[in-house]
Amino acid sequence: MSSVARLLFIYALTPLHPGAGRVVVGGGPVDLPIQRDEFGFPTLWSSSLKGVLRSSFELKAKNLQSEEEQVAEKAFVRAVFGPEPASLEVSEYSSAISVLDARLLMIPARSLVGVWAYLTSPHLLSYYKTYLEIASKYDPKLEGRLKELGELIKVIKSALEKKGVEANRAALVSDERCVIKTDERRVLVLNEEEFTAEVVKEIAKIWDLLPTDVEQRSLVVVTDDVARKLVKKSLVIQPRVRLDYERKTVAQGGLWDEEYLPQRTLMVSLIVAKQPKQRLEKLVQNVAREKAKDETKSNELKEKAMKLLGNLDASGIMDRLSKQDFTVLGGKETVGKGIAKLLWYA
Secondary structure: OOEEEEEEEEEEOOOEOOEOOOOOOOOOOOOEOEOEOOOOOEEEOHHHHHHHHHHHHHHHHHHOOOHHHHHHHHHHHHHHHOOOOOOOOOOOOOOOEEEOOEEEEEEEEEEOOOEEEEEEOHHHHHHHHHHHHHHHHHOHHHHHHHHHHHHHHHHHHHHHHOOHHHHHHEEEEOOOOOOEEOOOOEEEEEOOEEEEEEEOHHHHHHHHHOOOOOOOOOEEEOOHHHHHHHHHHHOEEEEEEEEEOOOOEEEEEEEEEEEEEOOOOEEEEEEEEEOOOOOHHHHHHHHHHHHOOOHHHHHHHHHHHHHHHOOOOHHHHHHHHOOOOEEEOOOOHHHOOOEEEEEEEO
């Protein structure tokens, strides 16, 4: 096939900090906020996600034992992710993949009953629907899944619309595990906000449309307006401090706040792979020459690396990408942050 698309779900195993950079003085309540989309919801921009994937494969190339393996892996990185910045190859070819922004799909929210539940809204679900719609153009087998998700969103919107003016004080839940039942009504307390709960069992169908690795908790759906507020309250704000050890006081400029997506946050992206534009043999030859200055040695490395790479078409690229199942997003791994599971969903 000339192009292949695959959905990529990012599942936070520890809190994630896809940083947006330092806020200027007086610009916001958090010194180091996370990235947000045009509507204010947390996101991971495509450039950041692509950079994370590239770094993972570059690190793998450095750790390989044989020179021919290193040449093959480095050539794969350049063919798939594009030439290295500021190199002589920048104007010769481009990346063989298109990476879409990773959008928030559902986020853990504190619950008075059951500790926590997944929170989403029609708007957040529509991100997934949009990516499914694109992916189905490359793989018609996904049209059934797209139809199921579209029908589920319709059910949710209809149920919320029936609430009328009370919609912002109501929550649709997949089950009663997070619900407080009284004689008069069912109540849900989420992120210290109280809602009238209505069990809509059809909501649980979302789990059939997601990778099985995602923990299946109670799912709560609220209006988009309420979701924006609750998502913000779900984010983790962690104070950080750097000490002046001689004085035993906080170092100058050594007190700041960092914003994190909570553990088990689920985001969705889409990767499209196509045939590399650069002729693979030429690209491998360039990498081999960088590795071995001697022409004879570089030719030997090129031949061996070409055999290792095989036929690098769109399907081959996607197969190799999808073997990457863990990554570090936003750094902070030395303090136990940023570890995410990559769930490739065909």
